[in-house]
Amino acid sequence: MITYTLPADVRGLIFDMDLTLYRNDxxxxxxxxxxxLLLSADLQIEVEALDATLDSWESAFRRDNQGRKPSFGNTLLGALxxxxxxxxxxxRRAIRPEDYLTADSLLQATLAELQRDYQLILVTNNPADVAVRTLKVLGVLDFxxxxxxxxxxxxSKPHPAAFDLAYRTLSLAPSQVVAIGDRFPVDIEVPLSYGSGGILVESMDDVxxxxRILRTLKS
Ligand SMILES: [Mg+2]
Known part of the structure; x- marks a missing residue:
């Protein structure tokens, strides 16, 4: 876990979903x-050629952006x-949470505890209906x-639009919010630039x- 600047008075938590609320590589x-695979069939490009195009765009992006890895959605946008x-x-066609994930009772207990003290909101680069399916399988949709x-x-994150909407939906100032995710450039960097706090999680144990981590802040 890496914690970045944490505000004094935290009221809301912005959660990333994939590799934050579950770990399943x-x-x-x-x-x-x-x-x-679906794109290769749809666009009639060989998989190897498609991989090469995406890899080359991503490498150039990293080189021009201090090593930051772009989201896959932004890679498709940029490369193709x-x-x-x-x-x-x-x-929606490619992603099957039901085939891989199961309910997580420790996650349920964690979010139940957090929900008592903070407003929770999910900001994900997956479509909202895929998020609903994922949260349902994990048993945490109600949170x-x-x-x-x-x-x-x-x-696609890190575009600021998603974070702007999160603050508005929570009716909180950025300085009252902590962003939690597994990718610094995608989940954390933009909220930090707005004055939010950030926590980079590297395992489920971190979640x-x-x-306890947030309670320590309050005392
Ligand atoms: Mg993630």
Missing amino acids: EYYASQIRNQV GYPIEKSVELR FPQIIGLDTTGH YVLP
């Missing part, structure tokens, strides 16, 4: 792989001009009455101790 890899609206459809998905703003 096989499932995460399948999300990207299945999108590539593939619009975010189409990424939403592609993800996120507000979900901002890729199709909600039409932009399970969040109530």
Whole structure:
């Protein structure tokens, strides 16, 4: 876990979903792989050629952006001009949380505890309906009455639109919010620039101790 500047008075938590609320590398890899396979068929480009195009765009992006890894949606947009609206459809076809994930009672207990002290909101680069399916499988859908998905703003994080909407939906100033996610450039960097706090989680254990970490701040 890496904690960045944490505000004194925290009222809301912005959660990322994938690799934050679950850890399943096989499932995460399948999300990207299945999108590539579907795209290869849709666009009639060989998988190897498609991989090469995406890799080359991503390398150039990293080189020009101090090593930051772009989101996959933004890679498709940049490398192929593939619009975010189409990424939403592609993800709906490619992503199968039901095949990989199961209910997490420790996560349920953690979010129940956090919900007593903070407003929770989910901001994800997956479509909102994929988020609903994922949260349902994990058994934590009820903890996120507000979900901002890729199709909600039409932009992929770290685009500021998703975070702007999260603050407005929570009716909180950025300085009252902490962003929690597994990718610094995608989940944390923009909220920090607005004056929010940030916590980079590197394991489920990091997530399970969040109530204690945030409580320590208050005292
Ligand atoms: Mg993530």
